[in-house]
Amino acid sequence: MSIAIRKLDSADAGFRDKLSAVLAFEASEDxxxxxxxxxxxxxxxxxxxxxxxxxxxxxxxxxxxxxxxxxxxxxxxxxxxxxxxxxxxxxxxxxxxxxxxxxxxxxxxxxxxxxxxxxxxxxxxxxxxxxxxxxxxxxxxxxxxxxxxxxxxxxxxxxxxxxxxxxxxxxxxxxxxxxxxxxxxxxxxxxxxxxxxxxxxxxxxxxxxxxxxxxxxxxxxxxxxxxxxxxxxxxxxxDMIAGPSEILVICDGATDPDWIAMDLFSQAEHDELAQSILLCPDADYIAKVEASINRLLEDMPRKDVIRTSLTDRGALVKVRDMEEACEIANMIAAEHLEISAQEPQQWADLIRHAGAMFLGRFSSESLGDYCAGPNHVLPTSRTARFSSPLGVYDFQKRSSVIRVSEEGAQTLGRIAAELAYGEGLQAHARSAELRLKK
CATH class of the missing domain: 3.40.50.1980 (Nitrogenase molybdenum iron protein domain)
Structure with a gap:
């Protein structure tokens, strides 16, 4: 039985609304x-x-x-x-x-x-x-x-x-x-x-x-x-409020379609709410990926989960060109972004929002999940617009250090006092003025 995965075309009227409907996820607000x-x-x-x-x-x-x-x-x-x-x-x-x-x-x-x-x-x-x-x-x-x-x-x-x-x-x-x-x-x-x-x-x-x-x-x-x-x-x-796992693949149409189908499966098998999306400018290639999806699915132990995920939240999207694919990717701000292309860096340079980027045909997202090295705890549900992967910096805090010299207190004290009087905070002003030389 073939998967009724959603197919979109960026040239169609109402495309952005249709894509937004695919991305919508409110279960965390229950x-x-x-x-x-x-x-x-x-x-x-x-x-x-x-x-x-x-x-x-x-x-x-x-x-x-x-x-x-x-x-x-x-x-x-x-x-x-x-x-x-x-x-x-x-x-x-x-x-x-x-x-x-x-x-x-x-x-x-x-x-x-x-x-x-x-x-x-x-x-x-x-x-x-x-x-x-x-x-x-x-x-x-x-x-x-x-x-x-x-x-x-x-x-x-x-x-x-x-x-x-x-x-x-x-x-x-x-x-x-x-x-x-x-x-x-x-x-x-x-x-x-x-x-x-x-x-x-x-x-x-x-x-x-x-x-x-x-x-x-x-x-x-x-x-x-x-x-x-x-x-x-x-x-x-x-660290963050984690939503369902996501993968977004930008492909130029030259990668083995079985590879891309399996990459989409790799997120879809997490659970029924996971999301897998392909952006590609080649309609014939998208059809090949869809064929690979239907052919490979039956061999997957978690095929029922994959089927539900791809049917409910997946999409194969035809775009005008790779530049538009990057523009759409920035709007999606996916947890995992694969750029499966001959020269991935030129497209990576256009990406502003992604939890993790996997560049080139051999950089499958699954390698990042397990052993590449960078952290796999990543922002989901478009929070990559303002959040970062889990890292060493999440387990540290920063304290400001201020050691004012006697000479420095003469300059800074007058500035602080003037601003404090302007705010009506006399004790602040007097605290600074007491340190001024008579």
Whole structure:
């Protein structure tokens, strides 16, 4: 059975409205989910460990005498790592090494060392960069397990210098994923608790007798986790509110159509709300990709999920040319953007909004998900217009440094006093004037 994937043409009347309808996503605003998450958070804040245990039994069907019994010790994490087949252990370690190397380079290049400069009168101004003390990472454990998410969240935190990383991961029916635990060992996670959902977010945000309060919560989760993270922002920091995964492919029509079809599948298989879109100026090529989609789908273990995703939220879009494709890409501001073209850099130069860019025919998005090195925690739902990938900078904070010399206080004091009197703040003005020489 062929997929009824939506086909659009940028030359048609009403194209922008039709594309906007494809991009529309409002599930994260569900009021019932928000109310449920709010109730769970309030309960965890009030009753701590007792509430966490009750919700863990209710939602994950896991019974425990205490929250401490839900913690997995470092010995068990190392045992999980040692128990992996050699090829998988090697792949996990190699991916971790590449992710760590990338983020160590990022730390050097993104102003993580702070700065200080001296003015002529001896006044010193600058910025001090310090890591967060403790962060919590949420690792999904419902529909699938994501050891790659452990690496992408924990490693940049450790590279940043975070002292303690606490991981929470739901284990429905008590089933633990050994690869996730092994990833925690490799990434240097300090403590692991087998709890999930809004109750885990609440425990990390407010702290309980067993789980210490963190400074920031990062990592993706379901709609309840997203709603909970949104509500605790301000009590703790958060990375972002993650929506369904997205891929946008710009292709010049010369890549093997099977490659592009599979790249579209790679996001569609995440869940039914994931989005996969192709932009191409060649109508014949689009038809070839559609044929590849229909031919390859039946061999996919998650074909039902892929079919629903592509039918409900996917699109094959005919554009006038590659320049217009880039213009549309900037409007979409996708999480993952593949530019599958002979000279990808000339088109990448036209892109302003994308979570991550994959340039050239061999740069499949899946490599970025696992082992290329850059972080796979990316802004979704058009938030790439103003947000960035998770990075070392998300686990650091900056403090301004001001050391005014006696001479500098004579100049700055008069300026500050004049402005303070203009604002009607006499104490501000007098504070500056008291330091002026008589």
């Amino acid at each position: 009021e019932a989910i928000d109310r449920a998450a709010a109730g769970i958070l309030a309960d965890v804040k009030a009753r701590g460990d007792v509430a966490v245990l009750e919700y863990t039994q209710r939602f994950d069907r896991v019974q425990a005498a205490s929250v401490a019994a839900l913690e997995i010790g470092k010995e068990a994490l190392q045992a999980a790592l040692a128990g992996l087949p050699e090829a998988r252990r090697h792949a996990l370690q190699t991916a971790a090494d590449r992710v760590r190397a990338y983020h160590e380079r990022q730390k050097k290049e993104c102003g993580s060392d702070g700065f200080l400069y001296r003015e002529a009168d001896g006044t010193e101004l600058g910025q001090k960069v310090t890591p967060l003390d403790r962060v919590g990472i949420y690792v999904p454990g419902g529909k699938a397990a994501y050891p790659s998410s452990v690496l992408m969240n924990a490693i940049p935190a450790k590279v940043a210098g975070v002292q303690e990383v606490i991981m929470v991961v739901p284990t429905p029916d008590g089933v633990k994923n050994e690869l996730v635990l092994a990833a925690a060992a490799i990434a240097g996670v300090d403590r692991v608790f087998t709890i999930g959902g809004a109750q885990a977010v609440g425990a990390l945000a407010y702290g309980t007798a067993t789980i210490p309060q963190v400074d920031k919560i990062v990592g993706p989760g379901n709609a309840y986790v997203a709603a909970a993270k949104r509500r605790v922002f301000g009590v703790v920091g958060i």
